[in-house]
Each structure stands twice: as structure tokens, then as C-alpha cells.
């Protein structure tokens with residue numbers, strides 16, 4: 001019988017603890033979110049991040065810009081936030097408007113304020129297993145949820161579907177750093193089903209609605225579903241066909257209520273940790 005990995009509850013526990021820690025600080029940690037343009041999904045995400053930040057007791061600054069912002073103007077905003085001692089964490093909301101390339105901006109964020117952990121310095125440190133200032137929030141949230149339920153990672157076969165810089169690659173590295181045997185898969189992978197059937201831990205981050213069916217998984221596998229797509233009646237769906245696979249799994253995340261809330265909780269934790277690094281607090 002599958003155990004549901006309750007991301008919502010675990011995230012609440014993490015943010016409740018942060019709230020208590022923030023009460024004892026002289027100055028509040030500040031999270032700045034840059035929102036270039038008006039992507040409707042991003043607007044919802046940014047609003048949720050702000051709500052959670054304020055609930056914990058952080059300052060929340062949203063720098064909303066016009067859709068047509070130039071590269072130079074956006075670089076200027078990043079520079080000002082880097083130089084502002086009142087700002088501890090900077091998040092550049094993705095995707096950017098089409099005429100801008102995220103590669104031109106992510107490395108311009110001060111690594112000590114890079115709350116998403118997407119700059120080359122922090123990703124390089126992650127690759128070397130050498131204390132990055134921040135670890136990307138979704139991958140960090142996945143590992144935290146596995147740990148919360150005492151799920152063994154070491155020596156397990158972990159298969160990751162998806163190789164994006166924000167989920168697939170960093171979560172593969174985190175699993176490797178925890179001595180898992182990692183299989184990375186993507187759209188060019190052949191016979192995916194033969195591989196997924198070998199996985200003790202299956203992490204799905206493809207963004208393909210309900211692509212994982214019960215024939216594709218190993219008996220008693222641990223299933224982490226990162227995917228979020230909306231079906232025709234507006235309901236959120238994961239990459240995993242939850243009802244089809246549930247009985248065959250040992251642990252499984254729901255969508256929604258799994259990795260989504262863990263991602264926001266890790267963003268809040270990263271904000272607090274960057275604040276501590278900047279203030280020299282142990």
C-alpha cells in the first residue's frame with residue numbers, strides 16, 4: 001500500500017520553523033523577485049512566493065518590469081539589487097520574455113544572493129559536492145522530502161526523466177552526491193520503459209501529462225512527480241498517472257501537494273541561509 005509523500009505538510013513544518021527563527025533576528029531577511037513581463041503562470045508563482053515570504057516574516061520586494069524591457073535595463077536592476085545591502089536574496093523569475101536570453105543574466109546575480117542556485121558558481125560547487133551558497137529549490141525539495149520519510153538513497157537505482165538545468169540535471173547530481181546509482185533520461189532516450197522498470201526511485205520531470213503508467217515501474221518503487229500540466233478542465237496533472245501506478249508503489253508524491261510546496265519551502269530556506277551567510281551567522 002503506497003504511502004503518500006505529503007509535500008504540503010512537510011513544507012509547512014519547514015516554513016513554521018523558519019517563522020520562529022526569523023522572530024529572533026534583529027533585521028528581517030529580504031527576498032527580491034524580478035518579474036520581467038507578464039507571463040500569467042509566473043504572476044501566480046510570484047504572488048505565491050510573496051505570500052509565503054511575508055507569512056514567514058521576510059521582506060518581499062517585487063521588481064516588476066515591462067514586457068519590452070531591454071537587456072541593459074534588466075542588467076541594471078540586477079546590479080542595483082546586488083549592491084543593495086538590504087537585499088539578501090535575488091530571484092529572476094523564468095521564463096524571460098522571448099527577446100531575452102536567461103544565460104545573459106543568471107551569472108550576473110551575486111552567487112551569495114543567488115537564491116535559486118542557478119549561477120555557474122553555485123552549480124559548479126554543486127557538481128563538485130563542495131558547499132554551494134544555494135542549491136536549486138526543486139531538486140533540494142525532492143531530496144528533503146525523501147529524507148523526511150527516511151527513504152534510503154544510497155546504493156539505490158535512481159532514474160531521472162528530464163535533463164533541464166533547473167530540475168533534471170541538479171537533482172541527478174544531488175542523488176549522485178548521496179551515492180545513488182543515477183540514470184539520466186531525456187527525449188532522445190530509447191526504450192525508456194526498459195530503464196524505468198529498473199528504478200528504485202523514479203523522478204519524473206518531463207512535463208508530459210500522466211506519461212508514467214504502472215507497466216513502466218518496478219514493484220514498490222518510490223515515485224517523485226515533479227511535472228505540472230493543466231488538463232482541459234483546469235485541473236493540475238503530473239507526469240505520473242497517479243491512480244494507475246499508486247498500488248504498485250511504496251511511496252508516491254501527489255500533484256498538487258507534493259514537490260510544488262517543497263519548492264517554495266526551499267526558496268524560503270535558501271533566503272534565510274543566504275541571509276545568515278551575509279551576516280556571518282553560523
Ligand code: NAD
Pocket residue numbers: 138161162163164165166167168185186187188189192205206207208211226227228229259260261263
Ligand atoms: P523542461 O521542459 O526544461 O525539461 C523537460 C525535460 O524532460 C527535457 O530535458 C526533455 O528532454 C525531457 N522530456 C520531455 N519529454 C520526455 C519524454 N517523453 N521522455 C523522456 N524525457 C522527456 O522542463 P523543466 O523546467 O525541467 O520542468 C519539467 C516539469 O516540471 C514541467 O512540467 C514543469 O512545470 C515542472 N516543474 C515543477 C516544479 C515544481 O515546483 N513542482 C518546478 C519546476 C518545474
